[in-house]
Amino acid sequence: MYETSATVEYAGFWIRLVAWVIDAFVLAIPNWIISAVFMGGTALATDLENNPYAMMAAMSGSIGLTSLINLLYKSILESSSWQATIGKKALNLKVTDEQGHRISFLRSLGRTLATFISAFILFIGYIMAAFSSRKQALHDKIASTLVVKTR
Template identity: 30%
Template sequence: MTEEQMNYPSTSTINKRYAGFWMRFWAYLVDLIIVFSINGILLVPLKFINDGFSMELGYWTITGIIGSIVFYLYFLLMTKYFNQTLGKMIFGLRVIREDSQSLRWSDLLFREVVGRFIHRVFFITVFLYLFVAFGAQKQGIHDMIGNTRVVIEE
C-alpha cells in the first residue's frame, strides 16, 4: 500500500515550520519599500509631462494604474519564479503549495492578485491578516484562496 492510499501526510508537510505574523509583516514592509522605490524610479519622469499635473483616465490616474501594475507584478512574478519575494528572501521565508508541489499560475493569481486586491480595496479586510497570527498553519485569507502556505526555510 502506498503512502497516498493510507491517507498519511507526507513527511515533507510534517516538518514544515509555518511563518508567523511578525516575520511575514516585516518581510512585507521590506517588499513595500522595494515596490515604492521601483514606482518612484518609473513614475518620476511622468511629473515632467503635462506640466506636473496628473493625467487622468476616468476615475484613475496614469501613475496610479502603473503603480498598481508594478505592485501586483512584483508579488506575482517574484513568487512564481523564486517562491519568495525579496522581503521573504531576507527573512528566510518561502511560499509553498498546500500539497508541497510546485506553484502554479492559478495558485498565484488567486493568492497574489485576487487576495491582495481584496485586502487593499476593502478597508475592513486588512484586519483579516490576523488569521495569520492565530491560525494553526499561519494562513492569511489570501493563502487560503490560493491554497498556499508560507514556511520558514531550513
C-alpha cells in the first residue's frame, strides 16, 4: 500500500475525464498539423480522389504518426518528474505506483497501451474508476498504478 502517513486522495472518474479532455485539446494541435501535412502534402503530389491507394497511404501514415505521438505523450509525461500529462497536471493529479512512487517509462507505456483495452470494451475499463475503492480504471489495475490528487 501507499507508504505515507498522509491521507491519500484518489482521483475519481469525473476529474480524470476532465483531465482527458484537456489532453485531447493539447494533442489536437499536433494531430491536426500532422493530418494536414500528410493529406495536404499527398494532395499536392497526386489527386487523392482518383487514387484510393494514395488516400489510404496518407491516412495510414497520419493515423500511425498521431497514434505514436499520443502514446509517447502520455508515457513520457506520466513517467517524468511531473508524473502527469498536461491535463492531469492542470488538475493537480499524478500517476504513481501502488506504493506512491514515480513509475518507470516501461510501466507508463504498458499503462498507456492498456487504455486501448479499457476503451475497446465499450469504455467499461474507464468507468471502473467510478466504482473501485482506490478509483482505479482497468488500465490502472493492469499496470498496478494509481491516480492521486496532489496538494
